Amino acid sequence: MRAFAQLFTALDETTKTNEKIAALTAYFASVPPADAAWAIHFLIGRRPKRLIETRKLVEWAVAEAEIPDWLFGESYQAVGDLAETISLLLPAPTTSSELPLHYWVEERLLPLKEWDDAKRRESLVTAWRAMNERQRFVWNKLITGGFRVGVSQSLVVRAMAAVSGVDAAVLAHRLMGDWMPSVEFYERILAKESADADVSRPYPFFLAYPIEGPIDALGDIHHWQAEWKWDGIRAQLIRRQWRTFLWSRGEELITERFPELEALGGLFPEGTAVDGEILPWKNGMPLPFAQMQRRIGRKVLGPKILADVPVSLLAYDLLEWGGEDVRERPLEWRRETLEQLVSATKSTGRIVLSEPVNTASWGDLTTLRREARARGVEGFMLKRKGSSYRVGRKRGDWWKWKIEPYSVDAVLIYAQPGNGRRASLFTDYTFGVWDGATLVPFAKAYSGLTDEEIRKVDAFIRRNTIEKFGPVRSVRPELVFELAFEGIQKSSRHRSGIAVRFPRMARWRTDKKPEDADTLETIRALIAGA
């Protein structure tokens, strides 16, 4: 645990990629494989579900710290992070521990699920007493399922590649899918040769950057394949050894949630992997994404919801064919083969080819892009002809060319403090628009301002608080912000009657007064146009 906590601190204290990779490399080179396997597991963002109720954790920590509950509450407000608050409040450790990470995880963390409260409490308290603040913080983060650190999977992979000499793309692929951190696992992923045993394992997704600069800088349009960019759930549908696996981009196995697609996979030939987008799809048209959210939220999928919100796979690309990894083959070959697959299975009504959009010029494509909203898409994907299917987010061969977001001017009316890095600063805002003479809450936004702007808005909120409701403050309605968002539709769950998708602050409109903000009426008109 000591080494892992030190690694966490090293990663937390730098923003420089090289230093992060150096810290990771030094860690992997020095710890036993059983620890390295767990470290990879946590570093790439996999974590056990919450193993213990927050309420109990706080109760035991408060007793150990010998402070009243309300003082814990005040402390938590100042820190903004539960795991950290606990680690700062506990008394100094009475012992220290040299036990390795895998011991703490396997013997002390995972069994929490099975133990009764008395055993849990005893185990946690003895753990706390043996750890310094830094270790406690990491430990509490693991227990609460909130462990995060500023490294991407690709940084972890680069460090593993440096330690093992195995190619980074191969490592990235081996890290996909379902695996349990163990010595065997660690040895297998770092092996020079590997007979890959995991039948379900997906390929790393190829992700696109937004287009930079003018579109015609991409050169001759005939070197590019354009497709509409859909807004659904990016997924891989895999058929291997007579079984079907559906993976989300978040590397979650979601086969059971989409029985239609599981059935579709059953028609694929053995050894097939398709990259696509899951969309709610009815009568040859996508349904609004909110319909999908209705369905995702359900534990049990009854016949009604399956009939109301059926899904299809919009097929983008072919990654495996006949059991062979075809990602290195040119785009045209993959596309042609994908077309064969789609036409052989499209009678199910569950698969749709993402058709190339052919125009003679960038100008024509730009014109067509104006229809994006009416078509229920986000813009275009542009793929270079002849390109291979690459790993992760890469510039050059794939670009996303999204339409401009919607934009609305709204007034800051409520604020509450953020978490973590933004704790004790007011960073989470609710914005209102005019409905007659009153401002109705319209959207919440957390992102888009610079640190400098956040500091100024924070200072404004402190000086202009009207009322406090727990952590939330109502604020004198004076500041106007331009909000950007991707989608808009009616909602019975929102007071304004409107729900927007991905709202964020595009600009602080210091040039506008609250009365210049938009009205509910003009925003309703956006729905009509959507």
Place this chain on the structure above:
Amino acid sequence: MSALLQVNANGLYCAVGAFYIDPWRPVPRAIVTHAHSDHAHWGCAAYLCSTPCQSVLRSRVGSDSNIEPRPYGESFDINGVRISLHPAGHILGSAQIRVESRGEVWVVSGDYKLEPDSTCTPFEPVRCHTFVTESTFGLPIYRWGAPSETAADMNAWWKSNQQSGKASVLFAYSLGKAQRVLAAIDPAIGPIFGHGAVEKLNRIYRETGIALPETHYAGSAPAATDWSRALILAPPSAHGSTWIRRFGTVSTAFASGWMRIRGTRRRRSIDRGFVVSDHADWPGLITAIDATGAECVLVTHGYRAPLVRWLCEHGRNAKALETRYDGERDEGTESETPEPDSPDPDPIPQVPA
């Protein structure tokens, strides 16, 4: 009967003695606890402070100011009010002000800390009936580690930067904190440079007889200076300024009590945070308050509400006192002091000046 000291529009006022303690506006007569700008306002007609505070105060409020120094522990009268100054351990010359009239004793602590610090006289508890305390770090999450460990961390950071060819830029408040850091760090590691604001106070500290390691003014260093071996002390306002560019590749650190919280450090986008404060931590506040034996505790700037509530739950008569002091803050930038407590439920009534 009105209280011996009351807050009015200008500051904490003693009507019987006709003087202010740490006023926030120019007044005829001010007794100053220490020379930080939120306690020592410019423009007063007459100042009184501790002897070691004198030079620092002069550098802050103007060289032609009328400043009367008094040694720690010596009693004197102002309009029949008995006054003495006692070390507060905060920075050079910082004093608690003991005020006595008709058998009633008040102590105004200004800012204070209990940790050892070779750059100032250690805090000395003074018995009183009413104790006016700060509460900058008035939550139990604020507990300072051993100064020797923090010093070792700073030394290790500096050495590791040298190995990777980076200059070490350490941000510290230029009055008090910078000198404390200087006195704690190992000068054998490499050359130490100071920002102009820091160097000016280093000089005053040395003139007052405080031993500090040798430092050089960064502004007059030759162009060929190898900064990668150096430690550079600068006020927090220099962070992100063009002044930093001259040092090439740097690692930045900030010495402050607020660095105890991960979010505060990350928000500042600095590489390292060292928990070094000139204010009492939570156990320090409680210890200091207990040692006064005070029946009544008035709590100023910081986490007032939690400290007041805690004291009341522990059998003390405690109240919040509305002042304009900032506590530990960043020089030249907006205060980072969180503002955790609600408007005072029971504010001290303000009397007209």
